[in-house]
C-alpha cells in the first residue's frame with residue numbers, strides 16, 4: 553500500500569459492523585480485532601437472538617467499557633413491518649421497508665398441525681422472469697444482505713414460534729448464493745436461533761452450477777420449481793430453462809447430496825390447459841425416476857394481469873392420482889392466503905400501486 557492510500561484509509565472511520573450479518577466465526581474475529589475474548593461472541597449472540605435485545609447497553613453481563621466500545625464500532629439491525637395483512641385462514645403477510653427505501657415481503661403460513669412456516673425473501677425483485685410470477689415482472693433490483701434475510705425471521709418470531717423456514721419468497725436464492733449461505737449459517741447458530749437444517753428449505757428455479765455449489769457448502773433441503781415436463785413448455789414458463797434445460801436440471805438434482813430419508817421437493821404449479829394433462833403426469837413420472845422426490849401440486853393462483861387459469865378440480869385430482877398410483881409422493885398444497893394475494897410479490901405490487909395513486 554502506498555503512503556497516499558495509507559493516509560486516506562487512516563482518515564476514513566471504519567464502517568459500523570452490523571452484528572446481524574455476522575456468523576459466530578466472524579463475530580469471534582471481530583472481537584479478537586478489539587482484543588476481546590472469543591466467549592463474548594456467545595454472550596452477544598444469546599442476547600440478540602434468545603433475549604431479543606437490540607442495543608449493547610442492555611447486555612448487562614458485558615463490562616461497561618466493552619458495551620461502549622461495541623456501540624462505537626457496531627450496530628444491531630432490525631426490521632419492523634410497514635404493513636401486515638392477515639388472511640381468513642391465518643396466513644400473515646408482512647411488508648418490510650428496507651433502509652434504502654426498497655421493500656420485500658415475508659409470509660407466515662399456519663400449517664394443519666398448528667405449526668408455522670415462514671416464507672422468506674432473498675432479493676428485491678428477481679432477474680429470472682418466470683412468466684407466472686409477479687415478482688419476476690419487476691426485474692432484479694438488488695440482492696438482500698444476510699442481515700436482511702435473517703431479520704425477516706427475527707421480525708416474524710415476534711408473532712410466535714416458527715417451526716420451518718422456506719426460502720421461497722421474492723427472488724432466486726441461488727442468484728444471491730453467498731449472502732444466502734451466510735444467512736443460513738446465522739440462522740443455524742446453536743447460540744442463536746438454532747434452526748435445524750432439516751427444517752429449512754431453499755427453493756430454486758434451477759440455477760444448475762449454483763445447485764452443486766450449495767450442496768458442497770451447506771446443508772439445506774432443496775426444492776425445485778419444476779412446473780413443466782417438456783423443454784418447450786418450461787422454456788416459455790421459466791426462461792432459465794433455456795440456459796439449463798430439463799436434462800441438466802434433473803442431473804443436478806440427482807447429484808445433490810441427500811441425507812438418509814431426505815427428499816427433493818418438486819413444486820409443480822398446475823396451469824389449466826398448459827401443463828395439467830395426464831401426458832404431463834406420465835412425463836413427470838419419467839423425469840423423477842430413481843430420485844427421492846416429493847411433489848407439491850399447487851393450483852395456479854389467479855391474479856390480475858395474467859391470462860393463466862387455475863386447473864379444474866377433477867383435472868388436479870386425476871393428475872395427483874396418476875402420480876400416487878405409480879408410487880410417487882404427491883401432495884396437494886392448499887392455496888393459502890388467497891384473499892390477501894399471498895403469492896410472491898403481490899403485496900408489494902398492491903401497496904406500491906396504492907402509494908403511487
Ligand code: SF4
Pocket residue numbers: 678679680681682685686687688689721722723724757896
Ligand atoms: S418464481 Fe421465483 S425465480 Fe421465478 S421470477 Fe418469481 S421469484 Fe424469480
